[in-house]
Amino acid sequence: MKVLGINAIYHDPAAALVVDGKVVAAAEEERFSRRKHGKRPLPWSAWELPELSAAWCLAEAGIRADELDAVAYSFDPALMTTPEETGLFDDGDVMRKRYAEMAPDFLAHALPGLDPAKVRFVKHHVAHAASAGLAAPQRDNAVLVLDGRGEAHSHLAGRYVDGRLEVLAGQSLPHSLGLLYEDLTDHLGFLRSSDEFKVMAMASYGKPRFLGDLSELVRVTCDGGARTEKIDFTEFAPRLGKGDQWTEDHADLAASVQQRLEEVLVDLARWVHGQTGDRVLTMAGGTALNCVANTRILAESPFEEVWVQPAAGDAGTALGAALHVARELGEDTEPMPGAALGRGWNDDEIEKVLRTAAIEYERPDDVAEVVAETLADNGIVAWFQGRSEYGPRALGQRSLLAHPGFEANLERMNDVKGREQFRPVAPMVLLEKAPEIFSRGPIPSPYMLFVHDVAPEWRERIPTVTHVDGTARIQTIDPEASPLVHRMIAAFERRTGIPVVVNTSLNTAGRPMVDDPRDALECFGSAPVDLLAIGPFVVRRRRSTLA
Numbered sequence: 001m002k003v004l005g006i007n008a009i010y011h012d013p014a015a016a017l018v019v020d021g022k023v024v025a026a027a028e029e030e031r032f033s034r035r036k037h038g039k040r041p042l043p044w045s046a047w048e049l050p051e052l053s054a055a056w057c058l059a060e061a062g063i064r065a066d067e068l069d070a071v072a073y074s075f076d077p078a079l080m081t082t083p084e085e086t087g088l089f090d091d092g093d094v095m096r097k098r099y100a101e102m103a104p105d106f107l108a109h110a111l112p113g114l115d116p117a118k119v120r121f122v123k124h125h126v127a128h129a130a131s132a133g134l135a136a137p138q139r140d141n142a143v144l145v146l147d148g149r150g151e152a153h154s155h156l157a158g159r160y161v162d163g164r165l166e167v168l169a170g171q172s173l174p175h176s177l178g179l180l181y182e183d184l185t186d187h188l189g190f191l192r193s194s195d196e197f198k199v200m201a202m203a204s205y206g207k208p209r210f211l212g213d214l215s216e217l218v219r220v221t222c223d224g225g226a227r228t229e230k231i232d233f234t235e236f237a238p239r240l241g242k243g244d245q246w247t248e249d250h251a252d253l254a255a256s257v258q259q260r261l262e263e264v265l266v267d268l269a270r271w272v273h274g275q276t277g278d279r280v281l282t283m284a285g286g287t288a289l290n291c292v293a294n295t296r297i298l299a300e301s302p303f304e305e306v307w308v309q310p311a312a313g314d315a316g317t318a319l320g321a322a323l324h325v326a327r328e329l330g331e332d333t334e335p336m337p338g339a340a341l342g343r344g345w346n347d348d349e350i351e352k353v354l355r356t357a358a359i360e361y362e363r364p365d366d367v368a369e370v371v372a373e374t375l376a377d378n379g380i381v382a383w384f385q386g387r388s389e390y391g392p393r394a395l396g397q398r399s400l401l402a403h404p405g406f407e408a409n410l411e412r413m414n415d416v417k418g419r420e421q422f423r424p425v426a427p428m429v430l431l432e433k434a435p436e437i438f439s440r441g442p443i444p445s446p447y448m449l450f451v452h453d454v455a456p457e458w459r460e461r462i463p464t465v466t467h468v469d470g471t472a473r474i475q476t477i478d479p480e481a482s483p484l485v486h487r488m489i490a491a492f493e494r495r496t497g498i499p500v501v502v503n504t505s506l507n508t509a510g511r512p513m514v515d516d517p518r519d520a521l522e523c524f525g526s527a528p529v530d531l532l533a534i535g536p537f538v539v540r541r542r543r544s545t546l547a
């Protein structure tokens with residue numbers, strides 16, 4: 001059974017392919033089109049499909065569009081209500097609904113040979129739920145979808161038993177924790193539906209002194225819902241434009257909303273646990289990328305384990321919709337094998353690109369040793385290995401690496417990427433060494449979706465990755481799942497005594513993550529990076545002697 005999943009309606013268009021119950025490919029359109037987030041989530045862009053990523057998924061599996069058993073589209077226009085009924089009064093919803101209704105014909109045009117009758121609409125939050133509950137390694141789990149909005153709801157609470165979803169609660173619009181956070185993102189001068197993680201970073205600089213006011217305006221209900229009143233943020237801090245300098249008031253507002261969000265999510269998680277008694281909670285939806293909140297849910301709810309879909313935003317609904325429809329068609333689906341589900345190149349293909357670029361390169365005995373040497377000498381390394389990541393985080397496939405032992409490296413990394421200086425960078429750590437250095441968050445933590453406390457004796461040793469509040473958003477490296485990355489960090493530890501490297505996504509500001517070898521060369525060529533490790537090859541930067 002071959003099912004292609006499509007996310008297109010709002011942002012982060014993506015495609016995923018499930019064959020015989022196995023996830024064989026998943027990728028975001030931005031990695032192909034080189035347009036960050038694929039498109040803006042505007043009503044008139046709702047028709048745009050992830051054409052390039054969908055075509056790649058099929059090519060990767062060697063199947064034609066006419067061989068697909070179904071296409072799962074992660075939004076169901078029949079479930080939309082009117083702009084007045086949602087309470088959002090968004091007239092663009094009329095256009096959105098019409099474009100979604102026409103998606104089968106658009107898809108048949110984009111994928112020649114596809115029968116439009118094979119397209120199935122999947123409720124947006126069911127697609128998110130499946131991306132967590134069916135993709136997680138732990139079968140039978142409770143699930144929380146924490147989103148901005150779907151057709152008419154903002155969240156879903158439920159559970160999976162034997163691969164079947166039982167919905168326990170949902171919150172209807174206009175109440176939405178995700179939209180509330182998006183509104184704050186906009187108020188602070190950042191890009192809505194894109195820069196929410198910057199608000200989370202800013203929150204750690206503030207004090208939650210507006211929490212009392214927010215407790216009235218944002219609250220849980222006893223039936224598994226969460227109510228959000230319209231908040232006038234100017235009462236707390238003036239509105240900022242893009243690039244404006246923020247003040248203590250802005251940081252305090254971010255801290256207050258962040259803390260209230262955490263409290264409400266912990267209450268929601270407790271409610272779901274009360275209904276199900278399950279051991280494991282799985283989560284998806286854009287708000288589930290809030291790693292500070294995720295950590296509190298794990299610490300303060302009765303769930304023993306919390307698993308978050310690495311592509312928790314809308315991109316992940318392509319995968320969830322495909323898994324859900326595969327189940328509907330009677331297939332027994334398997335958990336996702338990891339996040340490295342995108343494009344990959346073999347050694348010959350990579351060497352061909354290097355030759356075409358007429359650039360000097362070497363093939364060392366072990367690329368891991370050369371990278372470790374460069375990092376130990378405080379060089380910056382662009383790391384391009386294996387299949388690219390599905391989801392917004394660099395997880396050791398397309399990464400920018402550095403030595404974590406120098407405080408100045410935070411500014412250096414943010415300069416390389418041309419981004420705000422308050423943004424933290426994250427550590428990758430050998431799995432077996434993680435408990436010595438990091439606590440509070442879960443270990444293993446393979447997808448960087450939780451925060452951990454850095455042990456006091458290590459804060460001075462790894463200042464680059466220790467945030468202002470003494471935390472770090474870690475990725476643990478399992479030697480079996482990621483042998484090359486593990487060998488590289490182990491080689492770095494032999495030289496420095498530190499089993500940690502700095503890891504941030506391989507891109508420059510405002511651009512999508514590097515995906516193909518040419519993107520890697522373009523990024524390397526334009527940023528002050530000392531070494532590019534691409535497959536088994538390395539390219540060294542010869543520093544200009546000109547001032």
Ligand SMILES: [Fe+2]
Pocket residue numbers: 124128147148149150285286313314
């Ligand atoms: Fe969503």
